[in-house]
Amino acid sequence: MTQRLHLVFGGELIDPTKNAFKDVDAIDIVGIFPNYEAAYNAWKGAAQRTVDNAHMRYFIAHLHRLRDEEAAASSTEELG
Numbered sequence: 563m564t565q566r567l568h569l570v571f572g573g574e575l576i577d578p579t580k581n582a583f584k585d586v587d588a589i590d591i592v593g594i595f596p597n598y599e600a601a602y603n604a605w606k607g608a609a610q611r612t613v614d615n616a617h618m619r620y621f622i623a624h625l626h627r628l629r630d631e632e633a634a635a636s637s638t639e640e641l642g
Contacts, residue, residue: 565626568601569594572608572620584617594625 570592574584583589592608595601601622612618 566597567594567625568596568598569623569625570601570604570608570620571623572612572618574615574617575619576617578616578619581619590620592620598622598624 571589572592573586573589576582576584590608592604595604605620605622608620609618612620
């Protein structure tokens with residue numbers, strides 16, 4: 563069975579209309595989750611905890627979409 567991993571992360575943005583973080587070193591990594599439902603619940607909890615700060619945003623990254631196991635590896639992947 564294929565894993566569908568999701569990363570939940572967030573932080574304070576420079577401008578709430580853009581997706582650029584104010585301090586990349588301060589990004590909050592909530593965690594990696596085995597399915598979208600668990601990731602969504604974690605995202606929702608983090609977003610609700612920071613609702614009073616309009617510059618805070620949390621995101622769900624679909625890690626399983628970053629790597630296609632059927633595609634040939636890049637030259638840098640083959641080094642590792």
